[in-house]
Amino acid sequence: MMPGGMRCNTSFAGVWEYTVLLLGYEPLCYLLADDPELVRAVADGVGEAQLRFYDALCAHEAMGSCMIADDLGFKTHTMVAPEVLREIFLPWLGRIVDCIHSHGKVALLHSCGMWEPIMEDLIAIGFDAFHSFEDVIEPVEQFKRRYGDRVGTLGGVDVHVLASGTEATVREYTARVIEECKPGGGWALGSGNTVANYIPAANYLAMLDEGRRLGVY
Structure with a gap:
């Protein structure tokens, strides 16, 4: 039994990461050139499944927050072009965050790597707080100064x-x-x-x- 007022947090991979797991990172990169509609179809299937999952999960009173773990970048850039993320993957993050919020829960993002090219997109999606900081990419105190008035750190x-x-x-x-x-x-x-x-x-x-x-x- 949890103490009164305590709630659970969960952390599951996001639409981007599960799409990479299903297709493989290198094949996905080739498919973005050769068959982008296949990538979109896989991402849409993952997104629809995750939306149903979070809707059911957040209906539980014990849930307080959900952390989506989607490593969207590496040390110097996003994993694929920002335009690809905006077109195929970020809309699903937005729908999932809206679902979490519709149940009165907190939506958190864990993402490794460089987010800067899509930072404004991620803030606009409505995440309550961001996690994963590495000094060689952006020290947390620098992020807090730049964005701390708009999103939790x-x-x-x-x-x-x-x-x-x-x-x-x-x-x-x-x-x-x-x-x-x-x-x-x-x-x-x-x-x-x-x-x-x-x-x-x-x-x-x-x-x-x-x-x-x-x-x-």
Whole structure:
């Protein structure tokens, strides 16, 4: 049993990722040139199934938020041309977010890589908060300054720092991120990406400890 007021969060791959899983990334890229309607048909099938899934899932009172995990980019750009994402995949994200919101739930996006070419599209879709930050792409504090008045910001303590730093450097880094991201609210402390099993437990706990020490409003 969950404590009173607590709700569940789920995280499932999005329409883009499931389309890639079904077709393969390289074949999908060829198909965008040779048979784009096949890519669209697969994406539409995935989108329709996901829409029914989220409609049923969000009907449960225990659900509080849904995180769509769709890695739309790599380190320097989007996985395919922004125009392709806008034409085939982002409309489905919009419909799914609308469905989640229609049940009074929170819609979150986890997406690795470079989002900048489609950032305004993602904000317009209506996500409540974004996750997955890497310093070599865009530090979380920079994202918060640019977009924090329009969308929530989740995490941002770089996984490389958590994995390779000392406990002292993790504390110093986390304290700086808190200092820069805390003003104005709309940000939750956490790792920039998945807490991998190669991250020393002491480093992860140091991040949390700094949050308890400095993150209270």
